[in-house]
Amino acid sequence: RGSGTTARGRRLLKVREEKRKKEHEKLHNYPAWAKVLENACKSDTELRAVLGDSIGNPELMRKRVEERVRRRGSDFNKSKSGSVLAFKVSFRDFNPLDSHIWFELYGSPSDRDVDLLGSVIQSWYLMGRLGAFNSSNLQLANSTSMEFDPLYDAEKGSKAMPASFHDISDVEFQDNWGRVWVDLGTSDLMAIDVLLNCLTGLSSE
Known part of the structure; x- marks a missing residue:
């Protein structure tokens, strides 16, 4: 009986140690993009449905997102049925830290x-949250060289001043209007250019 209790105790200690090790690895080695997706799931039911039980497993999360992109991507192979006219863009009292973007x-x-519109906005937000819209690190765009093998200074990129979205709301619709509230945080206004480029393509679809 004593040896059995000791053996069970050793097993429990081993289980606890493995659990502690996994928690430590998740805390220190968990990819930043996976953390962003997990946080986004708290307010995005569609994304939560896509990831399902993969949350906490970065590799499986990546596969789920890739599968969803492949399935949805087939829609873009259809003939375009959107407008051939450029849509109108106007700004009124725009505050990068507290504004609504409206879509007619x-x-x-x-x-x-x-x-489609929700996916565009969600992708735009994820890129912004990860610091994509940072004009202080446009090494290739600002390069005067037209070489096929340009150089990229990763260390310089890592030391660039951070630029990250702070927050965004769900996209809301009423009749033929949609809107989303944004706080661009420290991201540069090039984020708006990127969004408008995406919406231009989406409008023509």
């Missing part, structure tokens, strides 16, 4: 329209 559609959005 040609009619009430279909489920596909809602999904």
